[in-house]
Amino acid sequence: MNTLLWGALPYVAFALLVTGLVWRHRYDTFGWTTRSSEIYESRLLSLASPVFHYGILFVLAGHLLGLFVPASWTDAIGVDEHVYHLFSLIGGTLAGLLAITGIALLVYRRRTNAPVLLATTRNDKFMYVLLVGEIAMGMYAKVTNSSFSSGYDYRTTIAPWARSLFTLDPRTDLMTGAPLTYRIHAVLGMILIAVVPYTRLVHMFSAPVQYLFRPYIVYRSRGPLTEQPRPRGWERLDA
Amino acid sequence: MRVLAQVAMVMNLDKCIGCHTCSVTCKQTWTNRSGMEYAWFNNVETRPGQGYPRRWQDQEKWRGGWRLNRRGRLTLRAGSRVARLANIFANPVLPGIKDYYEPWTYDYRNLVNAPLGEDYPVAEPRSLLTGKPMKIEWSANWDDDLGGSVEHGDADPLVVRARAQGEQAAEKVRAAFEQTFMFYLPRICEHCLNPSCVASCPSGAIYKREEDGIVLVDQDHCRGWRQCVTGCPYKKIYFNHRTGKAEKCTFCYPRIEVGLPTVCSETCVGRLRYLGVVLYDADAVTAAASVPEDRDLYEAQLGVFLDPEDPEVRRAAERDGVAHDWIEAARRSPVHALVSRYRVALPLHPEYRTMPMVWYIPPLSPVVEALTETGFDGEDAGNLFGAIDTLRIPVEYLAGLFTAGDPAPVRASLEKLAAMRAHMRAVNLGEAESGSPSEAADAVGMTGRGIEEMYRLLAVAKYEERYVIPTAAMGEARRLEESALPAECSLDHDGGPGMGGEGIGTGGPGPFGEDSGRRRLPLVSLENFHALRRRQTGDDEAQR
Ligand code: SF4
Ligand code: SF4
Numbered sequence: 001m002n003t004l005l006w007g008a009l010p011y012v013a014f015a016l017l018v019t020g021l022v023w024r025h026r027y028d029t030f031g032w033t034t035r036s037s038e039i040y041e042s043r044l045l046s047l048a049s050p051v052f053h054y055g056i057l058f059v060l061a062g063h064l065l066g067l068f069v070p071a072s073w074t075d076a077i078g079v080d081e082h083v084y085h086l087f088s089l090i091g092g093t094l095a096g097l098l099a100i101t102g103i104a105l106l107v108y109r110r111r112t113n114a115p116v117l118l119a120t121t122r123n124d125k126f127m128y129v130l131l132v133g134e135i136a137m138g139m140y141a142k143v144t145n146s147s148f149s150s151g152y153d154y155r156t157t158i159a160p161w162a163r164s165l166f167t168l169d170p171r172t173d174l175m176t177g178a179p180l181t182y183r184i185h186a187v188l189g190m191i192l193i194a195v196v197p198y199t200r201l202v203h204m205f206s207a208p209v210q211y212l213f214r215p216y217i218v219y220r221s222r223g224p225l226t227e228q229p230r231p232r233g234w235e236r237l238d239a
Numbered sequence: 240m241r242v243l244a245q246v247a248m249v250m251n252l253d254k255c256i257g258c259h260t261c262s263v264t265c266k267q268t269w270t271n272r273s274g275m276e277y278a279w280f281n282n283v284e285t286r287p288g289q290g291y292p293r294r295w296q297d298q299e300k301w302r303g304g305w306r307l308n309r310r311g312r313l314t315l316r317a318g319s320r321v322a323r324l325a326n327i328f329a330n331p332v333l334p335g336i337k338d339y340y341e342p343w344t345y346d347y348r349n350l351v352n353a354p355l356g357e358d359y360p361v362a363e364p365r366s367l368l369t370g371k372p373m374k375i376e377w378s379a380n381w382d383d384d385l386g387g388s389v390e391h392g393d394a395d396p397l398v399v400r401a402r403a404q405g406e407q408a409a410e411k412v413r414a415a416f417e418q419t420f421m422f423y424l425p426r427i428c429e430h431c432l433n434p435s436c437v438a439s440c441p442s443g444a445i446y447k448r449e450e451d452g453i454v455l456v457d458q459d460h461c462r463g464w465r466q467c468v469t470g471c472p473y474k475k476i477y478f479n480h481r482t483g484k485a486e487k488c489t490f491c492y493p494r495i496e497v498g499l500p501t502v503c504s505e506t507c508v509g510r511l512r513y514l515g516v517v518l519y520d521a522d523a524v525t526a527a528a529s530v531p532e533d534r535d536l537y538e539a540q541l542g543v544f545l546d547p548e549d550p551e552v553r554r555a556a557e558r559d560g561v562a563h564d565w566i567e568a569a570r571r572s573p574v575h576a577l578v579s580r581y582r583v584a585l586p587l588h589p590e591y592r593t594m595p596m597v598w599y600i601p602p603l604s605p606v607v608e609a610l611t612e613t614g615f616d617g618e619d620a621g622n623l624f625g626a627i628d629t630l631r632i633p634v635e636y637l638a639g640l641f642t643a644g645d646p647a648p649v650r651a652s653l654e655k656l657a658a659m660r661a662h663m664r665a666v667n668l669g670e671a672e673s674g675s676p677s678e679a680a681d682a683v684g685m686t687g688r689g690i691e692e693m694y695r696l697l698a699v700a701k702y703e704e705r706y707v708i709p710t711a712a713m714g715e716a717r718r719l720e721e722s723a724l725p726a727e728c729s730l731d732h733d734g735g736p737g738m739g740g741e742g743i744g745t746g747g748p749g750p751f752g753e754d755s756g757r758r759r760l761p762l763v764s765l766e767n768f769h770a771l772r773r774r775q776t777g778d779d780e781a782q783r
Contacts, residue, residue, distance in 0.1 A: 029459040030458055030459055030484075031482075032462065033461065033462050033463035033482070033483035034463040034464065034483060035463060035483035036463050036464075036465055036483060037480070038329060038333055038335075038465060039333065039335055039336050039465075039478050040336055041335075042329070042335050047329075049328040050326075052328075053328040114371065115336075115366075115368035115369050118369060118370065119481075203462060203463070206442065208327075208441030208443075208464065210443065211440075211442075212324070214443055216313075217433065217434065217447065218437050218440075218443050218445065218446040218447065219446060219448075220446040220448060220449065221449045221450065222449070222450045222451070222711070
């Protein structure tokens with residue numbers, strides 16, 4: 001079980017993520033969109049959506065910091081465990097609260113606004129449950145395992161495990177000691193990573209940073225006037 | 240100098256009867272799908288009026304197009320790139336569906352399924368967004384023909400501006416607008432030279448085609464960030480709320496590529512649309528769009544266009560890869576003639592600084608009408624010139640639409656149209672010789688011949704003169720035809736179904752009767768490009 005969850009699942013999730021992205025890019029670039037519903041309702045969205053997105057971006061930054069920056073590095077710049085813990089507790093909880101409030105408002109909007117509800121697919125509903133569950137679980141794990149004086153130090157267990165994944169030598173033993181809530185959070189997280197390309201969440205991978213660097217006006221050539229190979233499913237019948 | 244070609248359009252507003260045929264045929268061709276119910280790539284609005292979407296011209300509110308920043312450089316009115324990205328999670332100035340209208344259908348089933356009863360069954364309107372019964376309160380042309388303009392009169396941003404200017408009594412303005420002034424403004428995407436929709440797309444999915452200047456959205460790369468809807472000051476990008484992608488007028492590029500006019504032009508009842516190639520200097524666009532004064536933008540844009548008669552320009556065009564037949568087409572282009580040679584066509588809202596490429600000949604008819612009503616000869620040049628000036632409100636209103644408020648170019652254009660009427664009347668009544676100068680022509684600085692050529696283009700031009708569209712590649716034209724067709728039309732085949740005989744491939748009547756056996760019936764459309772063109776351009780009934 002241990003090996004399965006902490007040695008195999010991460011790689012499966014990662015493989016699903018990568019293959020999913022490649023598949024989506026090749027066969028469903030047309031479906032790769034935010035599917036925004038702002039045109040139906042914008043008052044609530046204009047508050048909830050930025051709150052959620054900025055919250056979740058902070059959360060993401062926090063996770064990267066916590067998992068992939070070893071404690072020795074922060075020690076080296078003079079940040080000891082207690083200071084780090086306070087920073088992660090307060091900063092992380094605030095970011096998490098932003099994300100949770102945002103998504104709660106967004107779900108409320110989705111439920112109460114008829115056109116938005118009608119535009120919600122089953123895939124979306126599944127994704128929302130997973131996403132809300134994951135964020136809530138993370139908050140719960142953090143808050144129940146911490147107080148201001150001390151807290152669970154995941155940087156001695158979860159973080160080294162996460163880093164060991166990259167050396168293809170997963171130290172599954174480290175995870176057995178982690179509190180149950182953290183472990184559930186991690187499993188849910190891996191599932192979430194695996195399903196991203198198959199849901200609307202895929203839009204996170206098209207964050208348009210290149211916009212900052214390109215010229216304003218884009219010219220493109222029509223290209224040579226040869227008949228393009230037809231995409232699968234659109235071949236001529238030649239009746 | 241970098242010469243590029245652009246397929247552009249001119250509309251002669253005098254002739255628009257507001258029949259909406261263009262809108263409907265465009266819709267049937269491009270947007271009759273779910274998610275695009277509210278999208279009108281071509282719409283016709285009554286002026287004065289709010290337009291579609293409501294009050295789209297109010298850029299204080301919608302923040303479309305460009306403005307000059309403190310250093311005099313062009314920047315998007317909606318904000319810098321960083322600001323756009325920071326706002327990407329919720330676009331603060333996106334028109335909602337209510338600014339367009341809530342699309343609906345009718346519950347027709349009720350007409351047949353309703354139980355027998357006292358009342359006549361009705362088909363109730365149902366919202367296409369929620370599926371619930373709804374009250375229809377607004378749509379794309381709710382204020383058509385000034386309908387409800389007493390209620391909504393103040394909603395036209397240009398009327399508001401015209402009233403604020405000077406000390407005219409509000410009542411007089413209102414009467415003038417309602418009684419003597421109303422015209423239609425058909426609008427499509429302007430396929431701008433400096434398109435702000437392209438500039439505001441974070442994904443880089445919107446692009447301008449190098450060959451013909453058509454602005455398109457790459458559906459595979461659009462990620463639904465909705466910034467272009469805000470960026471376009473003409474509000475001609477629509478967000479497909481089912482697919483989550485932006486869509487816009489395509490200038491019917493598949494038709495243009497094979498030399499056919501756009502659907503809106505093809506079907507226009509008033510035959511008021513002109514299509515043709517314009518050559519322009521791509522390197523000069525940004526500078527021209529950044530002139531400090533809004534009123535100079537019209538002249539600045541004229542300065543970007545190149546004269547295809549100039550051998551220097553033609554050489555540069557060849558060098559920059561503009562196809563030879565495109566350069567030739569530019570010389571015959573009706574758009575070039577109306578825009579640069581006669582200078583009667585004007586751009587729509589040049590002050591948005593996008594350098595629009597659908598230009599308009601301002602309507603003279605309200606002036607003529609008003610004059611005739613007062614008992615004067617509405618076609619006499621002297622009277623007309625005077626009237627154009629005294630009817631200051633319409634000219635100011637038109638200037639608000641076409642020249643950033645500068646009445647001079649509008650007046651010049653209207654005077655040329657008036658002179659044309661007077662000159663042609665003189666010629667028709669035998670008072671003047673055709674081709675020779677007349678008083679009216681002199682007054683607007685045109686020669687008799689010039690004015691008659693302009694008259695020809697505006698009044699009698701046939702299909703081939705109104706639409707001068709080089710195909711995407713002359714040499715390759717045949718390959719572009721429907722490739723499933725045999726070299727000749729199968730119906731012309733001796734003994735083919737068209738000849739009333741047996742079908743091809745049956746080898747004559749078989750032993751099991753005519754309908755038996757495997758027939759190779761042509762399953763593809765039987766019309767090819769040449770046949771279509773013959774049918775559509777032939778003046779002779781028999782050719783059709
Ligand atoms: S009018 Fe057309 S080309 Fe110009 S900004 Fe709008 S969508 Fe873009
Ligand atoms: S079809 Fe022609 S005449 Fe009719 S509304 Fe459209 S532009 Fe005007």
